[in-house]
Amino acid sequence: MARRGARTPLLLWLSLLLLLRPSGTQQSGAELDCASVAVGAPVVPMGSAITASCTVRRERCRGLEDGRPRISWLLDSEPMAGKQHHGTGGTEVSELSVPQLNRTQTKLWCCVEWNGTKQRVGVAEVRAGYPPGKPSNLSCLLDLGDYGLTCRWQQGTDGHLPTNVTLKCTMSRAPAVTGCTPRKGHNQCTVPRRLLQLYRPMELWVTATNALGTAESERLRIDPMDVAKLDPPTLQSIHSVPPQTDCIILSWTMSPRNAHMELRCELRYRTPEDPSWAVVTGIAGHAGTVQHCGFLFGMLYHFQMRCRRDSARGYWSEWSVGRNHTTHEKAPTGKLDAWWSTRPAAGRMEVQLRWKAPRRQEANGRVLGYRVVLGPRRRGREPQTVCNTTDTQCDFTVPARMWKVYLSAYNAAGESAETEVILLERKGQPLAGLWAVPRGERSLWVHWEAAPVPAVAYVLEWQQVSSEPGHCSTCWQLEHNGTATAALIQDSIEPFQRYDISVYPLYKDAVGTPAHIAAYSKQKAPSHAPKLHLKSIGKSQAELSWEPVAVELQNGFITHYTVFWANSTTEVSNAVVNSSLSSFTIQDLKPSTLYKVHIMASTAGGSTNGTSLTLVTTVLDDIEIQFLFLTLVLVFVLLIVLLICFQKNGRVKQQFWPSVPDPANSSLGTWVPAEQEPLQAPGVKEPGLVTISTVTVLDKAAGKQAPTWGKEFPAELPALPQPYVRQHGPSTPQANAGLGAEPVQYVQVVGGSSLGPQHVAPCLYLRSSSTQPLLSDPSPEPYENLWFRRAAPSCARGSLEEPLLDFPLLRGLRVNGAEELHDFQPC
Numbered sequence: 001m002a003r004r005g006a007r008t009p010l011l012l013w014l015s016l017l018l019l020l021r022p023s024g025t026q027q028s029g030a031e032l033d034c035a036s037v038a039v040g041a042p043v044v045p046m047g048s049a050i051t052a053s054c055t056v057r058r059e060r061c062r063g064l065e066d067g068r069p070r071i072s073w074l075l076d077s078e079p080m081a082g083k084q085h086h087g088t089g090g091t092e093v094s095e096l097s098v099p100q101l102n103r104t105q106t107k108l109w110c111c112v113e114w115n116g117t118k119q120r121v122g123v124a125e126v127r128a129g130y131p132p133g134k135p136s137n138l139s140c141l142l143d144l145g146d147y148g149l150t151c152r153w154q155q156g157t158d159g160h161l162p163t164n165v166t167l168k169c170t171m172s173r174a175p176a177v178t179g180c181t182p183r184k185g186h187n188q189c190t191v192p193r194r195l196l197q198l199y200r201p202m203e204l205w206v207t208a209t210n211a212l213g214t215a216e217s218e219r220l221r222i223d224p225m226d227v228a229k230l231d232p233p234t235l236q237s238i239h240s241v242p243p244q245t246d247c248i249i250l251s252w253t254m255s256p257r258n259a260h261m262e263l264r265c266e267l268r269y270r271t272p273e274d275p276s277w278a279v280v281t282g283i284a285g286h287a288g289t290v291q292h293c294g295f296l297f298g299m300l301y302h303f304q305m306r307c308r309r310d311s312a313r314g315y316w317s318e319w320s321v322g323r324n325h326t327t328h329e330k331a332p333t334g335k336l337d338a339w340w341s342t343r344p345a346a347g348r349m350e351v352q353l354r355w356k357a358p359r360r361q362e363a364n365g366r367v368l369g370y371r372v373v374l375g376p377r378r379r380g381r382e383p384q385t386v387c388n389t390t391d392t393q394c395d396f397t398v399p400a401r402m403w404k405v406y407l408s409a410y411n412a413a414g415e416s417a418e419t420e421v422i423l424l425e426r427k428g429q430p431l432a433g434l435w436a437v438p439r440g441e442r443s444l445w446v447h448w449e450a451a452p453v454p455a456v457a458y459v460l461e462w463q464q465v466s467s468e469p470g471h472c473s474t475c476w477q478l479e480h481n482g483t484a485t486a487a488l489i490q491d492s493i494e495p496f497q498r499y500d501i502s503v504y505p506l507y508k509d510a511v512g513t514p515a516h517i518a519a520y521s522k523q524k525a526p527s528h529a530p531k532l533h534l535k536s537i538g539k540s541q542a543e544l545s546w547e548p549v550a551v552e553l554q555n556g557f558i559t560h561y562t563v564f565w566a567n568s569t570t571e572v573s574n575a576v577v578n579s580s581l582s583s584f585t586i587q588d589l590k591p592s593t594l595y596k597v598h599i600m601a602s603t604a605g606g607s608t609n610g611t612s613l614t615l616v617t618t619v620l621d622d623i624e625i626q627f628l629f630l631t632l633v634l635v636f637v638l639l640i641v642l643l644i645c646f647q648k649n650g651r652v653k654q655q656f657w658p659s660v661p662d663p664a665n666s667s668l669g670t671w672v673p674a675e676q677e678p679l680q681a682p683g684v685k686e687p688g689l690v691t692i693s694t695v696t697v698l699d700k701a702a703g704k705q706a707p708t709w710g711k712e713f714p715a716e717l718p719a720l721p722q723p724y725v726r727q728h729g730p731s732t733p734q735a736n737a738g739l740g741a742e743p744v745q746y747v748q749v750v751g752g753s754s755l756g757p758q759h760v761a762p763c764l765y766l767r768s769s770s771t772q773p774l775l776s777d778p779s780p781e782p783y784e785n786l787w788f789r790r791a792a793p794s795c796a797r798g799s800l801e802e803p804l805l806d807f808p809l810l811r812g813l814r815v816n817g818a819e820e821l822h823d824f825q826p827c
Contacts, residue, residue: 034061037110037122043161043211046128049099054082054110054122056092061112061121068092072118074109101128104160131213133157135165135206138220140191141315142228144257147198149191149224151179153206153217161210169195171202179204196224226309230317231255233265233285233305238325240295247293248325252305254285261285262310267292268319269303273360285310298329298365298411329365331414332358336370336407337478338421339459349400351423354393354476358409358416365411373406374398376418426504428512429453434503436519439488441495444521447486448503451512455482455505462489465498465518466552482506495522496555523556525606530561532599532613535583538621539591544613545583549601556603565597592619 040051056069071094073080080096087093096108110122133156140151151167167189169179180189196202202224206217233252240248250267263285268277283290285307295301304319337356342349353372357363369390375383386405387394398405406418433449446460458479479487493499499519505512530546537543549558561577563584577584589595598612620628 034058035110035112035121037108037124039108039124039126042125043127043129044101045212046104046130046160047100047102048128049097050101050126051098052096052108052124052126054094054096055087056094056110056112056121058090058092070113072111072113074111074120076103076106101126104128127161127211129160129210129212130157132159132161132163132208132210132215134215135208135217138204138206138217140204140220140222140224140227142224144228144230147193147196147224149179149196149227150188151191151204151220152188155187156208156215159210159212161212163208163210165206165208167191167204167206169202169204171197171200198225199223223313226311226313227315228309229315230258230261230263230307230309232317232320233307235303235305235320235323238303238323240325240328241291243328244330245293246295246297246327247291248295248327249289249291250303250305251289252320253288254307258285258307263307264310265305265307266316267303267305269301271296271299271301271360295327296361296364297327298363298413299360300324300326329411329413332363332365332367332409332411332416334358334362334416335419336409336416338407338419339476339478340421340423342423342425344400345397347400348397349402349423350395350397351405352393352395353387353405353407353421355407355419356478357392362416363409363411365413367409367411370394370407370409371415372396373408373418374402375404376406376420424506424509424511426511426513428505428507428510430513431503431505431515434501434515434517436501436517438519438521441522442493443488443490444493444499444501444519445486445488446501446503446517446519448515450483450485451505451507453505453507455507455512457482457506458484458487459504459506459511460487460489461502461504461514462493462499464492464494465500493521496520496524498551498554498557518557520556523603523605526555526558526601526603526608527553529601529608529610530599531610532597534613534615537615537617539618540589540621541585541587542589542595542597542615542617543583543585544597544599546599548582554601554603556605559602559604562600562602562607563597564600565595567593567595589617591617593617 035054035056037052037054044050052073054071054073056071058069061069069092071082071084071092073082073094073096075098080098082094082096084092084094094110105125105127108124108126109120111118111120113119135153135156137154138151139153140149142149155165166181167179168176169191170176177195179191179195182189191204200223201221203219203221205219208215231254233254236251236253238248238250252265254263265283265285267280267283267290269280270277280290280292283305302322302324304322306317306319308314308316336358339354341352344350355370357367369388370392371385372387372394373383373385377383383406386396386398403423405421405423407421408418409416429452431448431451434446435448436444436446439445444462448458459476460479461474461476463474475489475491477487477489477491489501497520499521501517501519502514504514526549528549530549533545535543535545544563546561558579560579561581561584562574563577563586564572564574565586566572567590575584575586586595586597594614594616596612596614599610600607601610618625
């Protein structure tokens with residue numbers, strides 16, 4: 001019921017509830033308090049049309065007494081439109097027609113509009129489907145325990161409608177009766193004993209019925225005893241008779257419930273190695289014993305038996321509980337297949353003899369051992385025995401000229417006839433061609449071209465190529481037919497393993513040289529791919545190498561390798577490499593670039609990728625690096641040579657560092673007047689050495705006037721630098737050299753005094769023709785911290801701690817052996 005707005009009167013809500021109160025509902029012809037729905041048929045075939053009508057009685061619908069109600073339809077939840085008209089007795093009728101119904105089950109709702117809302121007032125249910133399908137494959141089985149007849153069948157197609165299934169039965173002219181009804185969802189039931197007549201025929205069939213029709217199965221006419229399930233017989237004893245024959249006698253007993261019946265039985269047997277059973281038929285059940293021949297000597301057999309009615313109708317009993325029996329033994333028969341290899345040793349011959357165990361039909365029991373002797377057995381003479389073993393091979397030595405030995409097998413019943421083995425030399429002609437193809441996962445066909453000379457037989461050898469050989473290190477077999485050109489080998493053949501196969505032709509007087517071939521019975525992708533190694537790398541190429549995959553991990557013949565490489569921009573390249581190679585050089589790489597490389601190994605059965613190798617190309621190749629290194633070495637050597645030349649050659653050295661006289665080595669630097677006059681400078685507490693505060697190198701020009709000092713002195717003295725003092729020292733040859741003709745003004749000495757501005761500052765000009773440095777250190781730096789002593793007052797910038805030396809005394813003073821100083825004049 002839809003909700004109305006909040007302003008809807010309470011009275012209207014109550015009226016609506018009374019209108020919709022149901023008093024009863026039916027699927028067809030439904031009647032409510034105010035409406036009823038009727039349909040043409042409650043069940044219709046799938047896809048057919050349906051009709052329905054809805055009758056509304058207004059006087060029974062509270063709230064609809066006045067006015068004409070509007071009737072509509074819903075097919076489940078789908079709106080449908082009907083035809084509405086006035087009915088008898090003041091009713092309103094709406095008729096609906098659906099042209100095609102494709103639903104197995106649906107509901108038709110009749111609705112009326114009340115106060116703008118559709119309300120459901122009636123409903124009818126309609127189903128659609130098909131007639132039932134025909135049952136089939138009816139079969140029955142009689143249980144002799146309770147003599148109930150159990151029948152089974154296969155249901156027909158589903159009609160999507162409720163279906164009743166029953167099993168009907170009738171005997172001779174009696175009317176049909178319901179034998180049994182299966183449970184819902186089952187397709188079998190059991191007819192009780194009271195409805196059966198044993199040893200008389202009866203008919204049975206299955207019926208399936210729904211609202212649209214009935215279907216019956218084919219009728220089954222049987223005698224219940226013909227379909228009886230008999231109890232299996234019980235095996236009593238088995239023994240071999242008479243002795244030294246291949247026959248046995250077997251006895252059994254029947255179940256008491258089957259004793260009154262004529263039965264026909266079957267016997268089956270096999271050895272533990274046989275995949276299938278051998279069956280003996282036509283055995284009379286009442287006989288109780290049977291004799292059968294053709295068994296192998298000394299062999300274990302497993303026996304079972306079953307029976308059914310002699311009329312050959314009905315069902316076999318279950319197989320009886322099995323019973324084992326071993327036949328008696330007899331001495332081995334037949335000849336043994338042998339193969340040998342020889343090697344001379346110190347006048348004798350070493351022999352390795354191998355043979356095949358006798359086949360089951362020739363062993364005649366369990367073989368206890370083998371004997372190899374050097375001659376045939378004769379009455380009263382026993383030949384020398386060189387081997388007596390339980391194995392199928394033996395190593396021994398014989399005299400160099402003995403080419404025959406004799407081989408035999410023995411069991412508990414006796415010894416076989418001797419097999420003559422002629423130890424032929426391997427010097428015959430080889431086969432012209434040899435190839436092998438798989439026959440299955442565990443066998444190979446070996447084909448060869450016939451020998452140029454007719455052969456007596458062929459020997460095939462094969463060995464698994466592996467680091468760990470299996471139980472058959474070298475297997476072999478003898479092909480007795482000398483005209484054969486193919487043989488099947490199956491012993492110890494495994495898939496995904498390589499085998500080396502050799503074929504020897506056997507001639508009358510020699511053994512031919514073998515032909516060889518390698519083969520796989522089945523191939524797949526290798527278990528592992530090779531691991532890459534980087535041998536060398538440059539700016540545009542990289543050389544890679546790898547170790548071949550182990551043979552036991554190849555799983556097939558390696559057809560080729562594929563090398564993949566990619567840089568950071570996902571440019572992937574690849575190259576296919578022959579399987580015989582174990583190295584590859586990648587060309588056209590970009591310098592100083594990171595690459596990821598991996599290798600893929602492929603066989604006829606698939607491919608396997610290896611692990612990735614990361615490498616970075618170089619900026620330069622090895623040759624370029626060597627050239628650059630040699631260039632740097634040559635430049636370095638050249639620099640060393642030049643430095644040595646500069647150091648050893650004075651003329652070259654003089655060009656770069658000219659000699660200048662060193663004032664520290666002059667007599668002026670070491671002369672100290674005997675008389676000193678203390679002079680206190682402002683701000684200085686203790687007297688100290690006078691310091692030349694300024695050293696300036698000047699070029700004297702002709703006619704240049706000496707500078708004059710002002711009358712005013714600075715108020716503060718500059719900071720006094722540390723003196724350069726050298727009073728005594730040896731004279732260098734450079735300092736003692738003569739002065740040149742052109743005067744060079746080296747030093748201006750400016751002194752300061754506190755005596756007052758009336759004193760004129762003296763200026764000292766040194767000139768010399770010498771080009772030697774004033775100091776011993778050949779540095780072109782200007783000289784500082786020269787100091788002098790004097791007894792008389794002098795002019796200076798600021799105050800001096802010590803008086804300068806008397807100006808007249810400077811005349812005749814020599815600087816480090818140079819000419820005397822002159823041109824001294826007041827500042």
